[in-house]
Amino acid sequence: MPRRIVLRRDDPSPEGGDLTIDYRGELNEQQAAAATAKGGPVLIVAGAGTGKTRTLVYRVAYLVETGVRPEQITLLTFTRRAAREMLTRASALLDGRCQRVRGGTFHAFCLTILRRHAQAIGFKERFTILDSADAADVVDILRTNSGYHKGEKRFPRKKTLYTMFSAERNRDQPLEQVVETQYPQFIPYMDALHDLATQYDQYKRQHSLMDFDDLLLRTLELFQQHDDIRQQVATRCRHVLVDEYQDTNRLQAELVRHFGSVHGNVTVVGDDAQSIYRFRGADFRNIFDFPEQFENTQVLKLEENYRSTQAILDLANHLITQAQRSFDKELVAASGEEGDTPAVVPATDARDEARFVAQMIHDLREGGTPLNDMAVLFRSSFNSYDVEVELNRKNIPYVKYGGMKLSEAAHIKDVLAHLKVLENPADAASWNRVLQLLHGIGPKTAGDLIDWITSDAEDPFTLKERFYSGRYVEALKELFNLLRRLRTEELPLIAQVEAVVEYYEPICKDTYYEDFPKRLQDLEHFVGLAENASNRSDFLASLALDPIELSAMEAEPAQDDEPPLVLSTIHSAKGLEFSNVFIIHALEGVLPSQYAVKDPEAVDEELRLLYVAITRAKDDLFISYPMLQYRRYQGEHMARPSRFIEDVPEDLLEPVRLVEEGAASADLPENNHQALPGSSDTGSSDESAQSNDNLPF
DNA sequence: AGAAGGTCGTTTTTT
DNA sequence: ACGACCTTCT
Numbered sequence: 273m274p275r276r277i278v279l280r281r282d283d284p285s286p287e288g289g290d291l292t293i294d295y296r297g298e299l300n301e302q303q304a305a306a307a308t309a310k311g312g313p314v315l316i317v318a319g320a321g322t323g324k325t326r327t328l329v330y331r332v333a334y335l336v337e338t339g340v341r342p343e344q345i346t347l348l349t350f351t352r353r354a355a356r357e358m359l360t361r362a363s364a365l366l367d368g369r370c371q372r373v374r375g376g377t378f379h380a381f382c383l384t385i386l387r388r389h390a391q392a393i394g395f396k397e398r399f400t401i402l403d404s405a406d407a408a409d410v411v412d413i414l415r416t417n418s419g420y421h422k423g424e425k426r427f428p429r430k431k432t433l434y435t436m437f438s439a440e441r442n443r444d445q446p447l448e449q450v451v452e453t454q455y456p457q458f459i460p461y462m463d464a465l466h467d468l469a470t471q472y473d474q475y476k477r478q479h480s481l482m483d484f485d486d487l488l489l490r491t492l493e494l495f496q497q498h499d500d501i502r503q504q505v506a507t508r509c510r511h512v513l514v515d516e517y518q519d520t521n522r523l524q525a526e527l528v529r530h531f532g533s534v535h536g537n538v539t540v541v542g543d544d545a546q547s548i549y550r551f552r553g554a555d556f557r558n559i560f561d562f563p564e565q566f567e568n569t570q571v572l573k574l575e576e577n578y579r580s581t582q583a584i585l586d587l588a589n590h591l592i593t594q595a596q597r598s599f600d601k602e603l604v605a606a607s608g609e610e611g612d613t614p615a616v617v618p619a620t621d622a623r624d625e626a627r628f629v630a631q632m633i634h635d636l637r638e639g640g641t642p643l644n645d646m647a648v649l650f651r652s653s654f655n656s657y658d659v660e661v662e663l664n665r666k667n668i669p670y671v672k673y674g675g676m677k678l679s680e681a682a683h684i685k686d687v688l689a690h691l692k693v694l695e696n697p698a699d700a701a702s703w704n705r706v707l708q709l710l711h712g713i714g715p716k717t718a719g720d721l722i723d724w725i726t727s728d729a730e731d732p733f734t735l736k737e738r739f740y741s742g743r744y745v746e747a748l749k750e751l752f753n754l755l756r757r758l759r760t761e762e763l764p765l766i767a768q769v770e771a772v773v774e775y776y777e778p779i780c781k782d783t784y785y786e787d788f789p790k791r792l793q794d795l796e797h798f799v800g801l802a803e804n805a806s807n808r809s810d811f812l813a814s815l816a817l818d819p820i821e822l823s824a825m826e827a828e829p830a831q832d833d834e835p836p837l838v839l840s841t842i843h844s845a846k847g848l849e850f851s852n853v854f855i856i857h858a859l860e861g862v863l864p865s866q867y868a869v870k871d872p873e874a875v876d877e878e879l880r881l882l883y884v885a886i887t888r889a890k891d892d893l894f895i896s897y898p899m900l901q902y903r904r905y906q907g908e909h910m911a912r913p914s915r916f917i918e919d920v921p922e923d924l925l926e927p928v929r930l931v932e933e934g935a936a937s938a939d940l941p942e943n944n945h946q947a948l949p950g951s952s953d954t955g956s957s958d959e960s961a962q963s964n965d966n967l968p969f
Numbered sequence: 970a971g972a973a974g975g976t977c978g979t980t981t982t983t984t
Numbered sequence: 985a986c987g988a989c990c991t992t993c994t
Contacts, residue, residue: 351984379984404983421989426978429988484984551982652981674982714971743971817984843982865981881982972994979987 291337293365299323299330300606306572307331311511313532313566314539317559319603320588320887321579324541325358325847328515331539332362335511336369344510346531347375350519352818354847358515378524379484380817382491386482387809389501393494396480398809400696401816405680407483408434410701414471416715420464428458428465437469441485442553444522479698479726488523495530506534516846517542517562521553529565538566545592545599546884548843550877577603579849581611584893587924588886591916595876603887613926614886614893616917620930621900622658622857628896628930629854630662633837636852643668644835647850649842649885651865655857656839669834670823674841677819683780683791684798688815690772694758695808697733698726709779710751712743721748733759750775765811769802794822842885853889855882858897860912882916895925 295304303323306316307330318324328347336342349355355375362370374381383401390397402410412430421427428436436455440447447469451458458465476482482490495502509531514520517540520528532538540562547556563569577585582605592599619625629648637643650656653675663670678684689705696702700722707718733756754775758768773795780795781788801820805811823839838850857863864878886893901911917925 377984429979431987487984549983552984654980712971716970819984841982862981867981877982970994972992974990974992976990977988980985 291334293330293333293337295330295334299327300576302572302574302576303327303330306574308334309539309570309572311535311537313536313562313569315517315559315562315569315571316539316541316574317571318541318543318574319577319601320543320546320884321577321603321849322574323576323578324543324574325354325361325515327574328513328539328541329358329361329365331513332358332370332373333365336362336366336373340510342370342372343374344508345373345375346381346509346512347373348378348381348512348514348528349375350377350516350846352376352380354515377817378520378527379487380813382487382527383813383817385491385505386487386494389494389498390480390490392498392501393490394477395482395490396696396698398696399480399482400692400699400702401487401813402476402481402483402701403679403816403819404434404438404484405685406701407438409704410475410481411437411468411472413701413704413715413719414468414475417719418464418468418471420461420468425460426457427461428455433465433468436465437472438483438485439553440469441489442521442523444553475700479700480696481699481701485523488527492523492526492530502530503534506531510535511537511539514538514540515542516546518544518547518556518559519549519552519554520558521549521555522558523553525558525561525565532566536566545601545880546846546887548846548877548881548884550874556880575604576606578606579890580887581605581607581609581891583611583613583924584886584889584891587614587893587920588883590920590924591879591886592883594916595879596872597876612892613923614889614895615928616858616913616920616925617894617896617928617930618913619896619898622898622902623662624930625856625896625898626658626662629659629856629894630666630668632854632894633663633668633852634666637668641851642835643670643837645850646852646854647838647840647845647848647888648854648856649840649845649888650856651842651863651881653841655862659839659856663837663839669836670839671821671836672823672839673821674844676822678794678798678822679815679819681791681794681822683776683784684794686780687769687772687776687795687798688812690755690776691768691808691812694755694768695812700726706751709776709783710744710747712747717744765805765808766799766802768808769799773799842881845888846884849888849890851889851891853885853893855885855893855895856897858882858895858914858917859901860914863914863916879916882914894928 295308299307300323303326306314306327309331316324316327318327332345332347335345347355347358349358355377359370359373359375362373386395386399387397390399408430411433415421415427415430415433432455436447436450439445439450439454443450447466448462451462451465476486495505512528512531514528519542528538528540540559542559544556544559547554563571585603585605589602592601617628619628633643633646636646648656648659653672656672660670660672679688686705686709689702692699692702693706703722703725704718707713707721708715713721733752754771758771763771777792777795780791784791802811805814838845838848861869863882864875868874868878895917897911897913899911901909
């Protein structure tokens, strides 16, 4: 037993008189208590808009001010955007001293650990990351080779398989249970599914690949197998802070436990009413398990809402009572301001709904509201198509969050695959993509070539005297020349990317001839991105873990420096706030989603989703829906408004009627179906600035 | 083996 | 509207 010398913590002076920030002055009592809480486990239960982020920012500042070194603080957030914003704000409080706080998403933080210790669990240090499409492609290779799909009945598709495997890991449920509850139609294939899941794991190990789940799972594995590494990592986590704790799953909760296992200083912040990632294994209950996992947890609450008017909060409070499980929450506006009653706006069809939204936004912008202080929120990314068309027509610039990502576009993935092959020559998934781009090479040939390439770890980029087939040798030679040149010349990243793009352009032109110019433009943007990255490995990782919205590229950035309007899925709008919010497509089957309606727990989650959307609004809120909906084949269909807003009293949610310009605003029930909810002259007592009455159309 | 063309089934939310 | 999968042609 080696001799032990205990390192004392030099604890900062507890109530040091020399703090530069006046915490009690700048925060309310509850916030200040949370920000300056002593070490140990702390659970902050915070309602929407109660200054959760602000409190966390001040807590970071407080810790730094009281002597914790920034690099000993680990701040785990849901997105990188959130991490960046918090660190910028904390640094602003303390003239830059918080820059070196470590942080980011669970996945990104785990990646930094794994890069250092991957060998300990049998991965190459330069393993590459599979995004969900890549992962599905790997599964597809195994699926095709296995021949399981050749049976009589339908075998699950690649995406479904990957989703199943991912669910098993994220929910910590055996595959049987996932299949029985979610995919009963595939129960007969249970053995095949097990086999494929095992093969998938082996394949990734063999080729040094990790999917998103692996980043969390392998980190846990690392800690379990190597206690010294766990200790080393946890020692550097003097304080762990976790935002959005209600949306962590068991894996993440387990990781938090490990990170905090040396110092025990873990602060988590969350709101059970805003838990919206059940599909990823999050359970709003985990926030209540926290005190059980960490003894002597201090539980603190933030209750005053600083964001919204009381009228908006009244609606939110009312809606959340519809949940099966009750949330003991009653949001109260700190400002005491009542504000305008939120409006519900039925439109004839999606096009009229879009016209309404675009017109309102146009008028508000004319009236001085900055575009980026308004948002259009929706359940699924395609719900915004009509709005996008209208915005383009009116020349209103926007960014869309939650849509197609740059790195998901086929042509970008192609280029990325070349870079990944350079990074990790064992990355068979990328080889597969790279090789099949060549004429004359399909799945079979690619597979054979890959076996041969990846078996020669020494010199993977040299074409040996084998596999000659007239159809593709020339192309193959050209590819290998490129790779070998990039491999040996140690060019800066930007030059590598340029070389790959130059090589790829003709291929791109060939395969995507219809919209080649548009794709070429994306490729140029992509080259530009490489300029800001420090090295290839970081570049590839950040594209996978912090994907860039394709629409942010397309909408030429800042023509006139006016920050654009925000279009966002509700999921991606988490944590944000806007003075005016438009929630569109509030329809049965959309919100709640048609996939949720059978399961009461899933319906609850959809309700929480609406709750999150509503509580993004500071001043004005409009919920709209089309009365006619397009269905694939049958053309137009009657749509039902969302069950969540159907029976809301009119003093909480005021009906508004859209009237076509020129038409008499008298009541003409031009629709023979479901009456418009209430007529427009339900006499709201005062027609305040924002007329919620007949909107001229 | 691969390309090309036709048919059938599916369709959310994200790291 | 798209992708997966099957059939037929090169």
